[in-house]
Amino acid sequence: METGLEHLLAEGVISEVIARLQSGKEAEVYVVRFGGKVVAAKVYKDRAHRSFKNNASYKEGRMVRNSRSQRAMARGSKFGKATAEDAWKSAEADALYKLHAADVRVHAPVLFLDGVLLMELVLDADGNAAKRVIDTDLTVSQANLAYHDMITQLVRILSCDLIHGDLSPYNVLWAAAGPTVIDFPQIVSASHNSSSERFFLRDADNVLGHFARIDRSL
Numbered sequence: 001m002e003t004g005l006e007h008l009l010a011e012g013v014i015s016e017v018i019a020r021l022q023s024g025k026e027a028e029v030y031v032v033r034f035g036g037k038v039v040a041a042k043v044y045k046d047r048a049h050r051s052f053k054n055n056a057s058y059k060e061g062r063m064v065r066n067s068r069s070q071r072a073m074a075r076g077s078k079f080g081k082a083t084a085e086d087a088w089k090s091a092e093a094d095a096l097y098k099l100h101a102a103d104v105r106v107h108a109p110v111l112f113l114d115g116v117l118l119m120e121l122v123l124d125a126d127g128n129a130a131k132r133v134i135d136t137d138l139t140v141s142q143a144n145l146a147y148h149d150m151i152t153q154l155v156r157i158l159s160c161d162l163i164h165g166d167l168s169p170y171n172v173l174w175a176a177a178g179p180t181v182i183d184f185p186q187i188v189s190a191s192h193n194s195s196s197e198r199f200f201l202r203d204a205d206n207v208l209g210h211f212a213r214i215d216r217s218l
Contacts, residue, residue: 017030044089103156133172139214171183
């Protein structure tokens with residue numbers, strides 16, 4: 001179990017770790033009990049243990065509120081690197097709060113503390129943890145509806161001046177409420193990143209192309 005999660009358990013923030021749900025290139029996701037509810041806990045891996053190394057093209061345009069910290073990040077000092085790591089870990093929580101408020105279908109954020117992000121556990125139509133789209137066998141009709149639904153989600157994300165940056169069928173869940181976008185640590189500023197158009201088009205092609213391969217009419 002990750003240190004951050006152990007700390008939340010020891011402090012009584014969460015009362016139980018029920019199971020490990022998923023292991024990814026940048027984080028581990030657990031099912032935990034928080035305030036009487038079952039939620040997902042995302043624990044971010046340290047940079048040395050991540051297979052995705054926080055490429056500089058994603059970081060372009062990201063800002064922190066403290067000007068001293070921003071300068072340290074730009075210089076690449078030890079303090080700056082630590083600040084950048086903290087900013088990377090909090091980026092997803094910041095994005096989720098903004099996107100959820102704009103009615104983008106994402107995990108509803110619950111709490112971000114000690115490098116652990118607590119969020120709604122997304123369920124499928126049977127009440128189980130929703131599977132990724134890549135792991136779901138869709139009918140032509142389902143793929144058609146999902147294609148048009150995801151166009152709406154992509155536009156809503158862009159309207160928040162954000163671009164997912166790493167979107168694919170691996171980080172969209174097939175949930176009861178509809179396709180749900182997850183995994184935002186690589187979130188990109190639409191207006192402050194010179195590669196934003198490339199990231200947006202790649203996201204759209206990765207996801208919409210998946211559904212179009214099922215429904216050839218798309």
